[in-house]
Amino acid sequence: MPNAAAYLTTWGHDNTVPFPRELWLEVLPAPAAAYPSIDFLPLDLSEVFTAYLDGEVQLYDQVDVRIAEGKPYRLMLIGTVPADGDMWFVFNADSGQVMMLDIESPSLEPVNSSLAAFTDFLYHFSLFVDADTGSEGRAQRAAELKRRLEDVDPSAFADPESWWNAVIAQLSSAG
Structure with missing residues (x-):
């Protein structure tokens, strides 16, 4: 995984927001391996992620959710899909997974097996966008990105x- 300097160079110093890594490690039951080595996240990454939030719930707030008759989830809000503020990226405080919560349905689906994997995916997505020179060769580059991301977290593509399959498909067809 990249070091802090690499993340900052890729995301931009002014495009990051601190997250309470040390506090969460201390008070949440998620395994330590679920956390990235950095204590910040990107503020805004094109079409895939934003930490800019509208509404009553604030960044890093705890959100308790019960889907149907299932067990309750203790989730920490870490961002949203830029084009759809009702699709929240949440950190599962128990498992360490990053999940997507559709607050309208409500429904919950896995995104990454850990916050560490999620930040690595965002890092590689940023590199892809920064290196993009147009539609020629983009589908091949998107396939290479998928292979790289599958090495990091195969469960994200299960x-x-x-x-992430939807993101890769959109990158492959964009032009």
Whole structure:
């Protein structure tokens, strides 16, 4: 995984927001390995992630959710999908997974097996966008990005309808 300087160079110093890594490590039951080595996240990454929030719930607030008759989830809000503020990226305080919560349905689906994997995915996505020179060769580059991300977190691609499969499909067809 990249070091802090690499993340900052890629995301931009003015495009990051601190997150309470040390506090969460201390008070949340998620395994330590679920956390990235950095204590910040990007503020805004194109079409895939934003930490700019509107509404009553604030960044890093705890959100308790029960889907149907299932067990309750203790989730920490870490961002949203830029084009849809009702699709929240949340950190599962128990498992360490990053999940997507559709607050309208409500429904919950896995995004990454850990916050560490999620930040690595955002890092590689940023590198992809920064290096983009147009539609020529983009599909091949998107396939290479997917292979790299599968090495980091294969579970993110287990469901053909997953968030990251949809992102890669959009990158492959964009032009």
